[in-house]
Amino acid sequence: MTEVRLRGVTAGYGREAVLDDVDLVVREGTTTAVLGGSGSGKTTLLRVVAGFLRPRSGEVVVGDRTVAGDGAWVPPERRGVGYVRQEGGLFPHLSVAGNIAFGLPWPRRRHRDRVLELLDLVGLPSDLADRRPDQLSGGQQQRVALARALAPRPGLVLLDEPFSSLDTALRAATRDATARALRATGATAVLVTHDQSEALSFADQVAIVGGGGIRQAGPPRVLYGEPVDAEVAEFLGDAVLVPGVSSDGRVLCEFGALPARGYVPRGDVEVMLRPEQITLTAAGAGQLDAVVLRVAYFGHDAVVELDLPDAASKHGIRARVVGHQPPEPGDKVGLVVVGPVRAFPQR
Template sequence: MSARDGSAEWGQKWGQTWGQRGKAAATIAAGLKFQSIGHSFDDKQVLRDISFSIEPGEVVSLLGQSGSGKTTLLRIAAGIERQTSGSVLINNRDVASGSVFVPPEKRSVGLMFQDYALFPHLSILKNVMFGLTDLPGHASEVEARAALRRVGLEEKADSFPHMLSGGQQQRVALARAFAPRPSILLMDEPFSGLDNRLRDRVRDETLSVLREIGATCMIVTHDPEEALRMSDRIVLLKDGRIVQFARPEELYFNPVNYWAARFFSDLNEVEGTVIDGKVRSPIGVFEQSGFAEGQPIRVCVREQGVILHEAIKDGYVSALAARVKRRMFLGEVDLYEVSIKGVEYPFMVRSRTGKSFAPGENIGVSFRKKDMLMFAKED
C-alpha cells in the first residue's frame, strides 16, 4: 500500500501518540512548476537552471547538503525571495517571472519554518488563528480549534508555546500552516529540532495529515532517510543544480552518478577495469554494460550488501576469504570491519544474520547484486 493510500493506517498507528484527533479538511491541491530558475546573492550564483514540476497532491523533498540551494528555492516558491531568472508557475499560472510577481499572501501557499516561528506572547489558539485573518473572529476560532483537533492538541488551546514540548510545538506550527487550507504547503527542515525517537513518530503523523488535507507539499531536508520515508519524489541538489529528480526507489537503486550514490549510502569501494566487456576487480568479475574497454571503474558495495559466512561453507562457493578485524554491537545490527583477501582496504559490514563472528575469525564474504553499484572512475 502506498503512503498516499495509507493515511488511515498511519492515523491508527500513531493515534495514541498524538491523542484523539479529527480528520483534516481537504484543500484544492495545486501544481507547482519551476522553469529555468537561477538566483544569485552578491554575484554568487546559488541556483542554476532549476526546472521541474510537482503534481497536485504530491509530496516532494528538496534534498541536499547545506549550501545546495534548498531553502532559497523554497523561499522563491513562497514569494519571500525573487529569483534572478526563470519563472514559477502555480496551476500553470505565472506567479513569478521577469514581468510578473504575485506576493506571498496571494499564492495560497502555507509556510512552516525550521524554528516553528510561534509567537511566545500568544496562546496556542491565537497562534493558529494568526493565519486566518480573512475570516471573522468566531469563524477563525472554529477553524483554528478544528486544526488543533486534527493534530491532537485541542486541549492545549489556552497554553503558551513555552509550556509545550518540541514535538507539540511542531504540531502547532503544522496546524497553523494548514489551517487556511493552502493549495501548496512549504516546509523548511520541519523535524530537525526533534530528537531521533520523537522525530520518526512526528513525521509519520505529519505525513498522515498531509495525505488527508491533500495539499501539494515541498519539504526541505538534508536527511536522506527522511526524504526517502516521506516523499513521492525527491529533488537531489548539489551546488545549486539538480543532480537527479526521481522516485525514492529509483534514486536509491539507480543513482545517476557516484556522488548521488554516496549521498544515500555508505559504500565500500575497490578499483576495477573493463576487460573483454566485463568489469574485473579484486572482489570478482561482473557483467556491466555502458563502459568502454579499458575504462577504470569504481566498484561499490553498500555496507548491508556484504554477506558474511562461516569460512567458505554452506555452498557459498563464490565467497571470498576474509578475516574479522572488529565487531561493534549497534543493537539491531552488528557493524564489522573485515579484511578481504587481495583487497587493500577493509570493508565495513552491517549484518543482521543473528550469528556473531569474533575478531580474528576467518570467514567468507559474498555480495548482494542489488547492493552493488559501478561508476566510471572519473565521476
C-alpha cells in the same frame, strides 16, 4: 492540489548565483524532499518557491499561475502557500488556538471548529488549544506550526528543516504525524532537509541539490539504488566502492562477475554496492573470504568492517547485518554480494 514547476531558475544573493538554471517538477499531491549539504542552495530554492527571494531568471509556476518570471511576480502572501520554519515561529503571546487561527480568512465564530479539527489532524489533544507555546514540548510546537500552515487549506506546504532541532525519537514521531497530516489534506509539499534517511523515508521524490543545480531527482528507491555518480551514491548513504572492469553489462571486481543496473560505462570502472548487499557466510562459502576487523553495533543492525587478506588491493569493505547476532572481531567469514551493483567511470 497544486503542482509546482521550476524552469531555468537562477537565483542568489548579491553577485553570487546559488542556483543556476534549475529545473524541477513537484507533482500535485506528492511530497518532494530537497536534500543537500550546507550552502548547497536547498533553502534558496525553497525561498524562491515561497516568494521570499525573486529569481534572476527563469519561471516558477504554482498550480496554474506563474508566480515568478516572464514578467510576473506574485508576493508571498498571495501565493496560497503554507510555510513551516525550522524553529516553528509560533507567536509567544498567543495561545495554541490563536496561533493556528491567525490569518484565517473566514469569520471568527468558525475558528474554534477549525482549530479542533487541525489539532486532531496533527495528532494533538484538544485540551492544548488554550495553552501558550512555552507550555509545549518542541515536537508539539512543530505540530502546531504545521497546523497553522494547514489552517487556510493551502494547496502547497513548504517545510524548512522543521524536525532538525528535535531529538531522535521526537523527530520520528513528529515527522510521521506531519506525513499523515499532509496525506489527509492532499496538499503538495516540499521539505528541505540535510538528513538523508529523513528524505528517503518521508518523500515521494528526492531532489539532490549541489553545484548550483539539481544533481539528481527521482523516487527515493531509484536514487538510492541507481545514483547518477559516485558522489551522489556516497551522499545518499554508506557506499562501498571498489575498482572493476565492465564487460557485456556485467562488472568484474574482487567479488567476481556481478550484474550491473543502469548504464554501464566501458573499460575501467568504479563499482558501487551498498553494505546491506554484502551477506556474511561461513569462511570458504562465499565469493571472497574476509576477516572481521571491527563491529559498530546499532541495536537493530550492525556495520561490520572487513579485511580482505587475499585481495590484490585493499579497500574499505563494510557489510550491514541484522543486529541480533553480529560477528566478533577476528572472525573469518565469507562474503556474498546480493543484487545488482552500479558502475561509474573511474575518477
